[in-house]
Amino acid sequence: MRFSTLFAPTLKDDPTDAEVVSHKLLVRAGMIRQIARGIYDYLPLGLRVLKNVENIVREEMNRAGAQELLLPAVCPAELWQESKRWDVYGKELLRLKDRHERDFCIGPTHEEVITDVVRSAVRSYRDLPLNLYQVQTKFRDEIRPRFGLMRGREFLMKDAYSFHTDKADCEREYRHMFEAYERIFRRCGLEFRAVEADTGAIGGSLSHEFQVLADSGEDAIAACSACSYAANVELAALGEPTPDALTEEVSVELQRVATPSQRTVEDVSSYLDLPVDRFIKTLIFEKDDGSPVAALVRGDQTLSEAKLRAALGCEWVRLAEADTVHEVTGASVGFAGPVGLDAPIVADLSLHGIRGAASGANSDDEHLVGVEHGRDFGTGVTFADLREAVAGDRCPRCGEGTYAIHRGIEVGQVFYLGTKYSNALGATYLDAEGQTKPIEMGCYGIGISRTMAAAIEQSHDDDGIIWPQPLSPYPVEIIPVSLTDAAVVETAEKLDAALREKGHEALVDDRDERAGVKFKDADLIGIPLRVTVGKKGLEKGIVELKHRADGTVEEIPIGEAPARLVEKIG
RNA sequence: CGGGGUGUAGCUCAGACUGGUAGAGCACUGCGUUCGGGACGCAGGGGCCGCAGGUUCAAAUCCUGUCACCCCGACCA
Structure with a gap:
């Protein structure tokens, strides 16, 4: 991709309406624009990141045996009335009427719709289990959207729902999804913890949240220093207090x-x-x-x-x-x-x-x-046990460690739902004895757009974003320092072509700008690997490879550059 | 929904108290110089001052209403 043709309007100043760093940097790097409160445009660079997260999620869901489908964003009120959530959900549910004055809502989550599909198609225990998911734009009319993509009203979400004959099989799938989620966030290059969580308004009785660790996170997590137990401070178990x-x-x-x-x-x-x-x-x-x-x-x-x-x-x-x-x-x-x-x-x-x-x-x-x-x-x-856990509280699970408190951003949650929705909507199957039974359900969500913001909250510096390689809009940025030097331009173009041949599309900053401008924009946009092609280097037969994360520079012989880059891209 | 704040050029902001018909820096266009960490000079283009009423000879400025956005709170995957 040539930067000269790329639609990436970068800004020198922080936008006044942005508060958190991910919001500021996404706007400054020309990746998103706010169009209304909690609603954003995704510009080309931002969309590429979003698609990277989405694709990792899709690959791992498919690998785990889930099947992708796509449900409507605009949903008829009847289903929501059946589950009683038309009344319970409140103003967060965006409601609208069609030309015939019939009630609809824009789906904030899709338990009702998916359960409707399944109840109409699944008859027998032979049809189960099933795990169906979609990647879709959701809308929740939050009381107070804030923090840019971290709490938008419109956001991209992967939501999966599984259906089972019994609780044991549902719990098996729950663990299976839990492992898939660990793979997903590991592949995204994020530091995260899976924590025990409250089940909230969606209901059910077993739940874990996947929290990306970042100081700016809205959630507080208590994590044991000795065992693997971690939970939201609201839920973290506390033992009998010691006499004091x-x-x-x-x-x-x-x-x-x-x-x-x-x-x-x-x-x-x-x-x-x-x-x-x-x-x-x-x-x-x-x-x-x-x-x-x-x-x-x-x-x-x-x-x-x-x-x-x-x-x-x-x-x-x-x-x-x-x-x-x-x-x-x-x-x-x-x-x-x-x-x-x-x-x-x-x-x-x-x-x-x-x-x-x-x-x-x-x-x-x-x-x-x-x-x-x-x-x-x-x-x-x-x-x-009524109080929130604090740092230093003893962990009752192992009895040895004490809690440390981390801040986290919730990017995913897995729930065991039981029969809450299948009972409400009459989703049943016939078992081997010919008995009608309610279907056991689990649901599994990932905030795709929130994950993108969380990555920045976790990884940035004063100069801009530092993308984990798997999320970066382009794997490498190539900067020809001067456009008037034919050898520099030619070397940059050859490197670009060589990478393309190996299946990697680089961003080449071919703009007729001073080097400083290109370097500043490169730091802002945050592509992890930057190759600088300049006259000084060419005289020595090398190009410079700068790592965005730690600022280290390697000199690489021109001929070796494509292979070395492919190796680093991984 | 309660409390606070802000709306003036693409972006960041002056101007308002004391009414007299629009400014700066950056960005943008042209020319020249410059060219490895946000260059410089000269010349330009661009705004119904959020919107609607009102006061006045005259409103970005004063008054009323309204809308949008931001922050704090209640709420919340």
């Missing part, structure tokens, strides 16, 4: 103290001059059945809603509104506490046996100090 100063604290008298307008743990902590870990944080939640529940964690801990849901065994919980809080506690938000509270209480394990603690007094502008579990509260309290 808080439970060995001597018993003191319960006292009511005035704390005017001191609502947050930090406020009260500094007002009373007590460390935050001596506080019992009391959060009032509303459950899916509408009833209130109080959740307790220590002042220095963060409550995990996912763990709370699991402890309560309910579909969802949400923080109660101010008037509900007032009804339950008799006080404004900020003064709740477990003592004398007339509501079910779930407390984190670390609060078991706590003494000399502080909490809200269920009365405006008042807190309690000297609070003691067992003496002052405890009846009707259940204890559970």
Whole structure:
């Protein structure tokens, strides 16, 4: 490809509407343009990267025995009404009407549509198992799209769905897909962790997320230093707390103290001059059945809603509104506490046996100090693992390592769905005994466009993108330093032709620009291998090979260049 | 949806408080010089100042409304 004809409008300045580095660099490198919030144009260079990710995913899915199909982006409402998600999904689902006023939506995910195809075609256990996937543009009308391609509204996704006669076979396929995903992200040249995950709104009971490690990631992952266990901090298991100063604290008298307008743990902590870990944080939640529940964690801990849901065994919980809080506690938000509270209480394990603690007094502008579990509260309290994991927590799986916290970008997720959708939509098969049974399902997603952005978040420097070789829009960039030197131009062209003959298309910067401009654009665009052809080198019979990642330069005899490059491209 | 911010040339931004009819740098076009890390000179082209109302002799500037985009929050593969 000749740069002189390439449509790659590079920019010197960061666009004002971009915040994260992948968004800035993709726009500056002329790979994408924003056309509306969360919606982007893919320009030629960007599309090549996207296709590289897509092709790796496709090859590995096919290798794993899945079959590609393509479902419609615009889906009839009926299927969504059947699964109840027409009502449950909310505003994130983009709805539209056709000319006959019939309801449709733009598919944000395709469980309903694929289940419809399968229920209409699969009759017998002999037709199973099946694994069907597609690569398709999805639309989710996010409340707040941000971070460029990392959380767009329109995005490219690979979604696969598998269908089985029983749970055991579905779990087999789940593991099979898990391994395929490991191959995919390894082939993309990404540093990632597969972590245990919450199953969220899609439902099901077993799930792993594939997280690309990057400091800018939205998710926090706890990974054990000794074993292979890793999980989202919201879910990372925590064992019984070791006895510490808080439970060995001597018993003191319960006292009511005035704390005017001191609502947050930090406020009260500094007002009373007590460390935050001596506080019992009391959060009032509303459950899916509408009833209130109080959740307790220590002042220095963060409550995990996912763990709370699991402890309560309910579909969802949400923080109660101010008037509900007032009804339950008799006080404004900020003064709740477990003592004398007339509501079910779930407390984190670390609060078991706590003494000399502080909490809200269920009365405006008042807190309690000297609070003691067992003496002052405890009846009707259940204890559970409720808090998010933090660095240094002991891993209960192996009992040896401790957690380190990494930031991650979720690029893929695998779910065991069970019969949630097959039951809702009546997808059944006849078993060998002629009995009608619901089909067991799994689903497996990869954010293709998000993976492209995650690669940049993980791999860039002040000068621009550093693509992993497998994702790079071109494997090599060739820069003839001067266009007026016939030998330089000819050498560059011959090298380009030699590479083409070996099946690799290089990007040749044949623009009539000064060398500095070409070097700057090359760094920005981030092709991992750069060959500089210049007069000085030719006099020595060499071209220079510069590695984008570490800046190292090798001098290569002209004749050896094609072979050496092919070797490095791999 | 709540809070905050920004809309002026392709890009990054001045100008607004104090109303008088549009600017800079980069990019672009032409000529010349230059040519291995974003060159220089000269000469050019390009904007209904987001949109719609209003005030005024006069509005980018003041007022009202509206739309778009960005950030924080709630929410979320």
